[in-house]
Amino acid sequence: xxxxxTLAGIVVSLSIILSGLLIxxxxxxxxxxxxxxxxEELVQSAINAALVGAYAAIISIASEVSKGIAEGxxxxxxDALENLQCIFSNLSADIFQLLTQAIxxxxxxxxxxxxxxxxxxxxxxxxxxxxxxxSILGGQILTLQALLTLAQLQVQIxxxxxxxxxxxxxxxxxxxxxxxxxRKLGGFLIALSIGIYLFYPAFxxxxxxxxxxxxxxxxxxLTNTSLYTTVPILDLNDNYAIASRFDNMTTGDFTGDLTxxxxxxxxxxxxxxxxxxxxxxxxxxxxxxxIKEVTDIFGGEFFFAVSSL
Amino acid sequence: MAYIETLLSDILVTLKSVxxxxxxxLIIIGGLVYGLAQLQPGDTRGKWQNMAIGIFVGGVVIAAxxxxxxxxxxVSSNLLT
Numbered sequence: 523x524x525x526x527x528t529l530a531g532i533v534v535s536l537s538i539i540l541s542g543l544l545i546x547x548x549x550x551x552x553x554x555x556x557x558x559x560x561x562e563e564l565v566q567s568a569i570n571a572a573l574v575g576a577y578a579a580i581i582s583i584a585s586e587v588s589k590g591i592a593e594g595x596x597x598x599x600x601d602a603l604e605n606l607q608c609i610f611s612n613l614s615a616d617i618f619q620l621l622t623q624a625i626x627x628x629x630x631x632x633x634x635x636x637x638x639x640x641x642x643x644x645x646x647x648x649x650x651x652x653x654x655x656x657s658i659l660g661g662q663i664l665t666l667q668a669l670l671t672l673a674q675l676q677v678q679i680x681x682x683x684x685x686x687x688x689x690x691x692x693x694x695x696x697x698x699x700x701x702x703x704x705r706k707l708g709g710f711l712i713a714l715s716i717g718i719y720l721f722y723p724a725f726x727x728x729x730x731x732x733x734x735x736x737x738x739x740x741x742x743x744l745t746n747t748s749l750y751t752t753v754p755i756l757d758l759n760d761n762y763a764i765a766s767r768f769d770n771m772t773t774g775d776f777t778g779d780l781t782x783x784x785x786x787x788x789x790x791x792x793x794x795x796x797x798x799x800x801x802x803x804x805x806x807x808x809x810x811x812x813i814k815e816v817t818d819i820f821g822g823e824f825f826f827a828v829s830s831l
Numbered sequence: 832m833a834y835i836e837t838l839l840s841d842i843l844v845t846l847k848s849v850x851x852x853x854x855x856x857l858i859i860i861g862g863l864v865y866g867l868a869q870l871q872p873g874d875t876r877g878k879w880q881n882m883a884i885g886i887f888v889g890g891v892v893i894a895a896x897x898x899x900x901x902x903x904x905x906v907s908s909n910l911l912t
Contacts, residue, residue, distance in 0.1 A: 542896025
């Protein structure tokens, strides 16, 4: 959706004429207050006309700066927001792959942990110690699921804002800023569009993108290795077949491999949390401060505008 | 959006014509008050003259700004480019 700047031009003209009337009437009735209000409106109208006139230049400069921010981390040819959207999109796919492998591993662990060998006089559950690893994996799967949701949320937010900021929010801000009663909201919208377009992606892109290819490869090897594949259903009645499988697993150091896998998943989760959770929060904080400061410069009032929205 | 644009354009045209009328009216009233000021006794004449000049100047300022509105907008819009 693109806002039409003709409207801004009309509102600026309206504002100039209104300020002329106010100055004239102020002089007529001898009211300095009305006169000063008119003068201030005239100055603001001139500033608005300048901003509206420089709209194309502002967009061009913002795009160039944004492309400059994305340099060195190019995921797609485009500005910083498009690149960030692409990075989060790819990251979502990678998280999903890791999640799938963690679920596979969790299934294998749950399977072996629950197996009980029944003998004539006693029964044993040789893998009962895996319950702790099963719990760890369960927690890690939930965390990965939450991180996947957050990454997808970023993709959705960026997909919404990327095409709207310079073509809708900025012109709308210029239109609202042209009129005295909506000036505060207009200033806020201009600051919002510049802040989210430039600052938000810039402060996320300074964080290193998480790399967990090694973890994914190790998990694939672990879940695909013949030593740890689940026992065929036909053999479940055969204690010796199961015992032989357990023997194989001891050779392969099943518990050791699982411990290593949980450690690698933890490292991946930590690196993902930093990029998917902490980086956007940090960037949002900086962006909000920037928006607040720029809102003041553009004659707006941050908390008033936020409450108006 | 087109509706708002038309509405604002209409308001602009109305405001321009109202402004021109008000400006002319103030200039005429200013002249009249100045004329009447000459008929006042010496101790109040200055007050009437000041009022007349204020009304006249108000009318001139309105006419000047309304007349130059498009020029102001045009010049301002090229300030940053």
